[in-house]
Amino acid sequence: MSALRAARELRADCSRCSGLCCVAPAFARSADFALDKPARSPCPHLQGDFRCGIHDRLPERGFRGCTVYDCFGAGQRLTQETFPDTDWRRAPELLDVFQTVRALHELLWYVAAALELPAAAAVHDELRAAFAVTDELAGAGPAKLAGVDVDAQRDRVNPLLRRASELARARVPGRRELRGAMLLGADLRGQDLRGADLRGAVLVGADLRGADLTLADLTGADLRSALVDGRGLRDALFVTPAQFASLGQPALARVTARTPGRAGP
Numbered sequence: 001m002s003a004l005r006a007a008r009e010l011r012a013d014c015s016r017c018s019g020l021c022c023v024a025p026a027f028a029r030s031a032d033f034a035l036d037k038p039a040r041s042p043c044p045h046l047q048g049d050f051r052c053g054i055h056d057r058l059p060e061r062g063f064r065g066c067t068v069y070d071c072f073g074a075g076q077r078l079t080q081e082t083f084p085d086t087d088w089r090r091a092p093e094l095l096d097v098f099q100t101v102r103a104l105h106e107l108l109w110y111v112a113a114a115l116e117l118p119a120a121a122a123v124h125d126e127l128r129a130a131f132a133v134t135d136e137l138a139g140a141g142p143a144k145l146a147g148v149d150v151d152a153q154r155d156r157v158n159p160l161l162r163r164a165s166e167l168a169r170a171r172v173p174g175r176r177e178l179r180g181a182m183l184l185g186a187d188l189r190g191q192d193l194r195g196a197d198l199r200g201a202v203l204v205g206a207d208l209r210g211a212d213l214t215l216a217d218l219t220g221a222d223l224r225s226a227l228v229d230g231r232g233l234r235d236a237l238f239v240t241p242a243q244f245a246s247l248g249q250p251a252l253a254r255v256t257a258r259t260p261g262r263a264g265p
């Protein structure tokens with residue numbers, strides 16, 4: 001873990017949050033959520049103490065989406081630092097800025113991950129500066145947070161992340177360009193995907209067993225129910241804990257970095 005990631009919590013700690021992710025976003029009834037829920041409305045399973053009433057049986061109750069969600073630490077930051085001594089019931093404006101801080105924390109996670117790549121040292125100074133600015137925006141007071149332009153900050157940081165990825169993958173000859181590729185259910189067993197650009201690729205249900213994903217960039221790739229084994233994603237780039245958690249069953253047993261559902265009692 002990088003010093004920056006350690007200094008700023010970039011992983012959800014539900015025990016120090018007031019259930020913001022169970023209230024702020026809208027849910028659409030689907031394979032991931034068993035019901036429709038409008039934004040700014042508490043999930044019926046959220047208890048008065050902000051714990052999930054079905055934490056130990058989320059998939060069985062149709063809430064698989066909750067098991068793969070990560071606020072990147074935005075929830076506890078807002079609850080503990082920005083709006084201390086209150087919660088969304090008394091300060092509903094908390095709900096207005098949750099998605100903003102979550103998006104900024106997600107950006108921080110990627111920047112911290114790029115700072116762990118020795119091959120990207122040429123852009124580390126710029127990345128550290130980007131981390132500081134993004135962190136300052138995420139830690140702004142309620143009034144300033146409401147006016148933060150997340151897209152503009154993403155536009156400033158994303159070229160740096162792409163550059164870091166290119167530097168890290170440059171030493172892999174013949175790397176494949178599969179950015180945004182539609183690989184739904186694809187049979188990719190045993191394929192050489194070293195250094196591949198798989199940013200935003202749709203790999204839902206893909207069979208990646210035996211594939212070599214060393215230094216493959218999986219930023220934003222949809223890995224739900226994808227099958228991975230062996231070295232798996234261990235040496236791939238920019239794989240979030242939520243992506244790990246969304247993998248198919250054979251891989252789950254090998255994954256240690258997982259996003260828990262909202263903590264139960």
Ligand code: SF4
Binds near residue numbers: 021022043046
């Ligand atoms: S974690 Fe529990 S309370 Fe929160 S949205 Fe999911 S089912 Fe609802």
